[in-house]
Amino acid sequence: MDRVPQLSHSFRPFLIGDVQVNNPFILAPMDGISDSPFRLITRELGSAVSYTEFINTMDVVSHGVSYEKRCFFSEAERPVVFQLFDDDPARMIKASLKLYQRWKPDIIDVNMGCSVRHVVNRGAGAELLRHPNKIIEIVDGLVKVHSIPITIKIRLGWDELSKNYLEVGRIAQDYGASAITLHARTKEQNFMDPIDLESIASLKQSLQIPVIGNGNIQSIKDADQMFEYTECDAVMIGRAAIWNPWIFSGFDENEVPYSLFLETVKKHLETMKQFHGPEKGCIVFRKFAKKYLQKFSIPAERIVEIITTQDPVQFTNTFFHLIENKNLYVRSITKHDDE
Template sequence: MTEAAFSIADIPIYGRILLAPMDGISDAPFRCITRRLGSAYTVSEFINTHDFSKLRHYQIARLAFQETERPFGFQLLDNDAGRMAEVGARLYELFKPDFFDINMGCCAPRVTSRGAGACMMRNLDLIRDSFRRLGQAVPVPLTGKMRLGWDETDLNYRAVAEAVVAEGARLVALHGRTNKMKYGGKARWEPIRELKQALPVPVIGNGDVNNLADARRLFEETGCDGIMIGRAAMANPWIFAGLDRDEVPIAEVFALARYQVRAMHAFYPGEKGLVAFRKFIKAYLAPCGLPYEKIVQLMKVTELEGLLEMLADIEAELGGQGQSRFGWEGLANPFEKEQKA
């Protein structure tokens, strides 16, 4: 049997590269796809536990996951430790995830303005409380995902990481930017190395890994246990299978696209799946040099069959040939029987 690369408490992880959680991107269909391609484990989009506790029907789509995604964790986001623990306990009862992750990195002003996400990093007591209470409420391990700090004058990643580990976190992921940087500037990787050397738990490095050479460099420069890839994975999910985008055959791109659009169409109600798929297909086809009008046309299709026909035409024009080595063509759509949210 292959040896685990690292583990989250007693959960062995067989791989070192995984999809970063991304609101509006890392939904269940995309997570299943990236997991099949080799992403080591999965984390949900953030679950706002304030909203969950107030709404009778939280969007089911945000909570749904497939067994094939395991090890799977819900990522929770809130500025209230008690509420986070209560909702965590309920989510555990309902869905039995393998672990929970606490979001200490979201930089959206509507989130930070109420003290949640990256703003938690300014409140160590809240962080300690959240890990302690959630840890008491659920029987599975906790992990945390954070940034460098609030801004350049407040780079407290080390203190935050040590605090969460002291409260029982079994893995820490660090995005090498401050809250103030949002997604701009350049991610700094030295702090990832510092945490790797300082912490007794696995450290995941994150930020600006755009290709396999970057991934290798991040491992070499920091010694981190694993890396999370966000934006680049949206354009090249094949990176989890060890392929840079320019190594992916045309037929492979279209086989995945066809599988994904069917999955998304079945997963979301009405036209929502097709609309949500547009950002993926735009990113997948970006390197193909299609005329602008063609992309515009593609973005306007509102029916699955029409979209599949158009994809077939474009593939033929681009000279796609052969079958996918990942077997998308023969794979059952796991979302066909899902209740639509």
């Protein structure tokens, strides 16, 4: 099914360096979520770019292998962005060269926005916002050694009293970054408070490089509002995509046609099993299965029973049996049904 989001905003394709972005919505990099199977699903549904889960560059330079599944991607996922995190500019540059030599991503992005404790406590993620000189070292160093675009993803600042996103944006642009994504909350706000659309608009007005808006997009209306208010170049969607990957095709959660739902979910589970192996694939898929099953008239205790099933064959058979029952599929809007 070919469908694009219907926005009052007139989206125009744009370039990140020499990489063209053809669609208005992008799947956010999410640890434990945006693995290769989910990126492929959302890319086919319309996500414009494929960001990996963040890659710890300490693992890369120490010659470990734990990071490699985060790097794997299929050609259908391109353009692919490798998102890196670290607090050491030299180590990040060294690791980025090793990653590029082996995997050939289209873009390298630096995580400067993660607010998770174990990331910021080691000086990475949003902690970098408190060290503009280190941001200069990272961006300048990566741009000098790579021919592919370098981008960054940030928050407004550490807290309400230290918002420095405009300063960081100018640094990124001045030292050669090709785009910037702004999650419009501070580190201290985490994911709790409303986002600040005015900040995305201010950043967009102050820079010549593309600005991607991010934060609390739950619906097509939310995305449209962000586009209209901020004039950002694209919108990045995170947690809402877990229960509604069809948002990239322009469907709100209660609009998804049953046939499209069934096709997507079956492919998602089978791809997860192929990628992670049957047993681990079913385990990793549980976080998605819970959201998918909530679209059916099924008691909550039954959903818990299904997603805690240990045997992968039993889990798959039971899960497919339930989602193949169209009569249980719940939507409050039916005008888009294609059957």
